[in-house]
Amino acid sequence: MTSLPLAGRLYIVGVVLAAAVTLGFGDYHGIPWVDVAILGVLFLLCESMPTYVATRVSVTVSFSAGLASVVLLGPVGAGLVVLTALFSLHRGLPVIKRVFNAAQFALSAYCAGLVFVWLHGKYGLPQASEFPGLIGPYLLAALVYFGVNSLLVGGVLASTGQIRFRSPKYLHRGPAIVHVANYAAYATFGLLIAALWSVIGWVAVILVLTPLVVARWAFAQYTEQQRAHEATLAAMCQAVETKDYYTRGHCVRVSKGSAMIAEELGMHADRVDAVRHAGMMHDVGKLGVPTRVLQKSGPLTPDEFAKIQLHPMRGVEIVREIGFLDEATAGILHHHERIDGRGYPMGLAGTEIPEFARILGVADAFDCMTSTRAYRGARPVSEALDELRRCAGTQFDSRMVDAMISAVEREGWDPPRPVGPPDSPGQVAKQDHDDPTAPLRVSGDPAG
Amino acid sequence: MVRREARWSSWPTWGAGQVTLVVAAVVLVIASLGAVLVTPADQPRLAVAFGALIVLGELARLAMPGNRETAPISTAGALGYALLLNIGGTERAAHSAMQVVAVTAIAMTVGALPHIAVGRLPRLDVLARRLITVAAAAFAYRPLAPHLDLHGAWWTAVAAMVGAVTLAMAADLLLTALVRAEALSARVGVALADEFQAQIRLDVAVAATAIIVALAIGIMGIIALLVFTGPLLVTQIAFRRYAAIRSTYLQTVRALARVTEVGGYVEGGHSRRVGDLSVAIGRELGMYEAELLELEYAALMHDIGQLSLPDPIPGGATVFADADEQRRIAKLGAEVIRQAGVLENVATIVEHQCEPYKPNPELPLASRVIRVANAYDDMVGGSGDVDRSQAALERLRLDVAMEYDPDVVEALARVIDRAGRL
Numbered sequence: 114m115t116s117l118p119l120a121g122r123l124y125i126v127g128v129v130l131a132a133a134v135t136l137g138f139g140d141y142h143g144i145p146w147v148d149v150a151i152l153g154v155l156f157l158l159c160e161s162m163p164t165y166v167a168t169r170v171s172v173t174v175s176f177s178a179g180l181a182s183v184v185l186l187g188p189v190g191a192g193l194v195v196l197t198a199l200f201s202l203h204r205g206l207p208v209i210k211r212v213f214n215a216a217q218f219a220l221s222a223y224c225a226g227l228v229f230v231w232l233h234g235k236y237g238l239p240q241a242s243e244f245p246g247l248i249g250p251y252l253l254a255a256l257v258y259f260g261v262n263s264l265l266v267g268g269v270l271a272s273t274g275q276i277r278f279r280s281p282k283y284l285h286r287g288p289a290i291v292h293v294a295n296y297a298a299y300a301t302f303g304l305l306i307a308a309l310w311s312v313i314g315w316v317a318v319i320l321v322l323t324p325l326v327v328a329r330w331a332f333a334q335y336t337e338q339q340r341a342h343e344a345t346l347a348a349m350c351q352a353v354e355t356k357d358y359y360t361r362g363h364c365v366r367v368s369k370g371s372a373m374i375a376e377e378l379g380m381h382a383d384r385v386d387a388v389r390h391a392g393m394m395h396d397v398g399k400l401g402v403p404t405r406v407l408q409k410s411g412p413l414t415p416d417e418f419a420k421i422q423l424h425p426m427r428g429v430e431i432v433r434e435i436g437f438l439d440e441a442t443a444g445i446l447h448h449h450e451r452i453d454g455r456g457y458p459m460g461l462a463g464t465e466i467p468e469f470a471r472i473l474g475v476a477d478a479f480d481c482m483t484s485t486r487a488y489r490g491a492r493p494v495s496e497a498l499d500e501l502r503r504c505a506g507t508q509f510d511s512r513m514v515d516a517m518i519s520a521v522e523r524e525g526w527d528p529p530r531p532v533g534p535p536d537s538p539g540q541v542a543k544q545d546h547d548d549p550t551a552p553l554r555v556s557g558d559p560a561g
Numbered sequence: 562m563v564r565r566e567a568r569w570s571s572w573p574t575w576g577a578g579q580v581t582l583v584v585a586a587v588v589l590v591i592a593s594l595g596a597v598l599v600t601p602a603d604q605p606r607l608a609v610a611f612g613a614l615i616v617l618g619e620l621a622r623l624a625m626p627g628n629r630e631t632a633p634i635s636t637a638g639a640l641g642y643a644l645l646l647n648i649g650g651t652e653r654a655a656h657s658a659m660q661v662v663a664v665t666a667i668a669m670t671v672g673a674l675p676h677i678a679v680g681r682l683p684r685l686d687v688l689a690r691r692l693i694t695v696a697a698a699a700f701a702y703r704p705l706a707p708h709l710d711l712h713g714a715w716w717t718a719v720a721a722m723v724g725a726v727t728l729a730m731a732a733d734l735l736l737t738a739l740v741r742a743e744a745l746s747a748r749v750g751v752a753l754a755d756e757f758q759a760q761i762r763l764d765v766a767v768a769a770t771a772i773i774v775a776l777a778i779g780i781m782g783i784i785a786l787l788v789f790t791g792p793l794l795v796t797q798i799a800f801r802r803y804a805a806i807r808s809t810y811l812q813t814v815r816a817l818a819r820v821t822e823v824g825g826y827v828e829g830g831h832s833r834r835v836g837d838l839s840v841a842i843g844r845e846l847g848m849y850e851a852e853l854l855e856l857e858y859a860a861l862m863h864d865i866g867q868l869s870l871p872d873p874i875p876g877g878a879t880v881f882a883d884a885d886e887q888r889r890i891a892k893l894g895a896e897v898i899r900q901a902g903v904l905e906n907v908a909t910i911v912e913h914q915c916e917p918y919k920p921n922p923e924l925p926l927a928s929r930v931i932r933v934a935n936a937y938d939d940m941v942g943g944s945g946d947v948d949r950s951q952a953a954l955e956r957l958r959l960d961v962a963m964e965y966d967p968d969v970v971e972a973l974a975r976v977i978d979r980a981g982r983l
Contacts, residue, residue, distance in 0.1 A: 241650030244781040298795060301788045305773065308780050313715050320776075323769035324792035327762045331799035338806045341903035342813060348901035349817040352868050397817065400824035404871050427823050434816045435809070 121273030125213050128265060132192075132216035135223050139189035149190055151315045152182045153197040161202035162329075174325055176296065179222050180255055180303030184247075185310055187236035188226025192219040217265035225258035238311035248304070255300040350393050353400050357407065357542050359486050360396075362529055366484075368392035370476030370517065373524065377516040378472075384440070388472055391441035395448050395473050398428025410543035412554035421546050421553065422457040425449060444469025448477060449546070451508045471510040475501060475517050478509070481547035483528040488543060488551070494526050504549055576743040579686035582736065586689030589696055590666045596659035603655040607648060610783050612668040614638040614790070619672020623800060626807040627759055627850060629737075630687045633797050634790055635672065636695065637767045639665040640729060641774030641789075643699040644722045646711055649782030658703035662696045690736045698729035711779055722775060726768035734760060746979065747844050755850040766796045811857075818861035826867040830943050836860040838934040838976070839927075845972040846926065856927040859910035863931050866894025866911075887915040919963045929966040933957065933973055936965070950977055 117125075159175035175198075182191035195218035199211050230236055232250035239247055302321055309317030350364040371392035375385045399407070402424050406417045413421070429446045447461060447470035454462030482497035492500075498518050505511040546553055602608055618635025625631055643661045645654040669692065673683045702725035709718040734756045742752035770793040777785035818832040839860035843853050867873070867890055895912035898904050913928035914935065940953035954974055961967045 239780070241780050241782070244649065245784050248784070302792060305777060305788060305792075308785070309773065309776050312711050312776055312780055313719060316719065317776075320769050320773050321792060324766040324796045327766040328792075328796040328799040330762055331796065331803045335799065335803040335806055338803065338810055341901070342806060342810045344901040344903045345810070345898075346813055346817070348897060349814075349820070349862075349865070351900065352865055352897040353820055355869050394817075397820055398823065400820050400868070431816055431819050431823055434819075435812045 117273050121269065124268060124272040125209065128220065128269070129212055129216040132219040132223075136189065136192050136196075136219055139192065139223075141189060144186065144190050144193070148315075149182075149186060149193050151318070152178060152186070152194045155318050156182070156194050157197040157200055157202070160198050174299065174302065174322070176258070176299045177302035177306060177321075179218065180225070180251075180258060180300060181306035181310070183222060183225045183229050183254055183258065184236060184239060184251060184304070184307035186226075187230060188223045190236075191222035191226045195219055195222045213269060217262065217269075220265060221258045221261040224261045225254040228257045229254035239308055240311065244308075251304055252300065255296075255303070259296055346390065346393055350397060353397050359484065359532065359542065360545075363480055363484065363547075364393050364396060366480045366529065367395060367473065367476045370479055370526075371472050373520040374472045374476060374513055374516045377520040378512070387439075387441045388444070388469055391444040391469055392473055392476060394428065394432050394441075395445050395477065396424070396428065397431050398424040398426065398445075401427030401430075407542050412556040414556055418553060418555045422449075424546075425458055440467070440469055443467040444473050446470070448473035450474070452510055453507045456508075466510075471513050475509050475513045477547050478504075478549045479517060481545055482550060483526070485529070485532050486542075486545055486548065487534075491528060491531055492550075494521065494528060500550060508549055575686075576740065578740045578743045582686050582689040582693065582740065586692050589662055589692065593659045593662035593666065596657070597663040600657075602660055602663075603657070604648075607645075607654070607783065608642075608656065608660065608664045610786055611638055611642040612664050612671075614786055615665060615668035616672040619669055620675060621797065622676070623797060623804065624808075625759065625763070625800065625804050627755075629759060630684055631760075631763065632672075632691065633763060633767050633770075633800075634793055635669065636691060637770040637774065637790070637793055638786075639668075639695040640698055640726055640767070640771035641778075643695060643702055644725060644771055644775035645778060646706060646709055646718060646775065647779045649778070650780070654706070656703075658696070658699035661699040661703065662692065665695050666692055686740060690733065690740070693736065694729045694733040697732045698725040701725050701728050711776070719772070719776075722772045723768075726771055730764045730768060733764070745844060746841075748847050751847050751849060759850065763796070763800060766793060811854075814858055814861050818865070821864045821867055824868065824873065826870070826873040827864050828942055831938060832861050832864060834943065835863060835931065835934045835938050838938065838973075839930050841976045842930050842934060842969060842972045843927065845976055846930070846968065848926070852927065855904075855906050855910065856930060858904060859907045859914070859927055860931050860934060862894065862898060862907070863891075863911055863914055863935060864894070865897050866890040866892065868897070869893045884915070884917075891915045917964045918966045922966070926966075926969075929969050933965050933969045937973060947981060950981075 156175050156178040159178050162174070175195075179191065179195050182194040186194065196215045198218050199215040201211060201214070226236065229250050232253060233243075233247055302325070306317050306321050309320065313320075347365060347368075351361070354360050354363060368389050369392070372385055372389040375388040380388070402420050406413070406420050409417065425446050425448060429442055432445060433442050435442075444467055447456075447459065447466050450456035450459065450461045450466045450470055451474075452463055452466070452471075454460055456466075479497055479501060482492050482500060483494055485491045498521065501509060501514045501517065505514040544551065544553055615635045615638045618632050618638050621634055622630060622632045639661070642656075642664065643658070645656075647653050669688055673688065676683060702721060705721055709721055711718050734753065737760070738749060738753040738756045741747065741756065742749045745752070747755075770789065773792070774785065774789040777789050781788070815833065815836070818836070821827045822829050822831060836857050840853050840857050843856045848856065870890070891912055891914050895908040898908040898911055910925050910927040910931065913924045914931045916924055916928065916932075918924070918929060918932075936957060937950075937953050940956065941950050954970075954977065957965055957970050957973070961970050
């Protein structure tokens, strides 16, 4: 508490006092204490157990429990039920937060209760004759509960200086409509609990919570599988790189760099994930290029160069069976095209090149330049960015280059640690097809 | 490159169990439609409302891991209709079990049409099984309905509802297990355990939702139909995501396992064939679905260690490399998989895939299976030649008990025999 700014302290004390006064002067006549206790336990359990319904959307079912209390117990009863937030099972939650949470929940529930009684005329076990008239007042009460709750929590974040205005790119990540739909869904659970309560009492709670507990299980499985998938993908892509000592970790860094560009461009979260996967797998086709060619030190014969140029196609051959990758597949195929049309394998130019490929091209070259190679040391980040700028418009798409530059300037970049020469010289490539500063030399090619 | 279809599983063909299911369902549909035509439908508005919900549920079908097709919202709606006692207070629900079946059948048919329009043909045996499931609950519960009352002894009514949905879910699990056991040549006990493991949670959610709808309509009237699916909708979204990532995961491993082929380390299609064959052998040996998944991952990735060789072994077949080298490659492969940090069992399986059977019969079963499947594929490859496959089998039998687990080799023989007879 002492570490908080004065405004924050005053705000918290104000909210807690308001809650205490409201509940202290409430009308306790005819409160069904058993139901208050049952709903209180329910609210506490729900509050302690957030349910994730989407990757970045967590809603606690306590919203439903609180609203059910509003219908069944009225303003004062509902205010008492939600006070159980004080005993939240979140370990390590400071007392001050517990007290504030309980107070703000009590005020939200009390206000919702007032609105509900004002519009509907009564509270208590809903009878069949009250439907569907009860639904309108209920929805407004839910809106008030949500609104007061958001205001009070927003207030404490602002007054204690914890609020941070996010950079615009995050606006694309969690569409507000998802949140609204979620709260609407959870509001209906509250109504269900209240309605069923009048027939089967507290058993209603078990019935309504069962599907939600199952959903929670499924979502936990989903999260776990997703994590496992990412880890397996990274491990297998890194396995492909063990062939070359210096490019280890290249796929992971290109994946990260590509995702940074995509986020900077404000892409939707699903597409950012797809770019990330494309970056991870962009070079798996290199395995189709004989080691002898990859590690050759002199100029390449046109035939060997053709083998190198084939690696994006080999990569696509591998990844095209992965259904979710549609756009990423195109990105992998074309990640060595150039804006001026002099790239490979197809020689596409300008916007003919898929967006993903233009992103991958920049991230790929950037990581190559900032890593050590057998024939040169790693370049500093700033120098590599200059090089990208220089090649913008000819080799790279300027829009992607600008995005990479501003993302790196804001978030920084961890280049790989400089590595010394390997123990066995057998694992070293003498030139790198990704390097824009030292293009592959092909015998008979005047530019080489 | 044309992808070879799995030769060792016989999913697309029809078994006796599936035919029986469909015939039973057709008889049921004819009987129920006849019954409804003879005595006019009770409370048609209610029937239409539930029918609409079932249609929507069919549209939002869900493909669960392991080629399982479900429609949770449709099933919950149909079961809810079967369990209904009264509507908005005092009005009693008077419909018969036959009417429940008729409404469900019609709605399921209508709901299948959009899927057919976009080229997704319905699996008739799955539709038949789901209809029979609903019918089981309806025939058990509807005759009791006039004696049940929510205003007095509500617990009797709720107990009857729980009994009816439990019966339906048990029937569903049993029928699914029988069909799968036949189609995949798995053991019935194993198939039942797999079904239980895969379906029980979603089934419980569906059952709870069915009871919720029956009770909620009792108090709120038909409008509850709009509201009650909320909890199940959340569940369905979560399961859909889970199913999607499961299938993505398998696709990724299948695809990336082919890097060894593109790199010229092994013959084209090798990892996929060893994967399919290993799963078929594992199933023959009575392994559970979770074990089979790990077996498949390990079989797909069994050659990943070869990536650390600077150049492919000539001929590509590990069976011709010397034993120490093989073991070293297997260890390297296991290290790669261990890097992921999430596939510890798979790494262990890959690590032991080259150990001979004789001195250590305690090896993981999955490793013993992969050893046999890999050796077989190295000799036979993608050819479907019967003589070659018999010769390979003979050669494996010569080394049985020393190199290979006899049980695994015999399971392989049965799998080959069955595939040959198709």
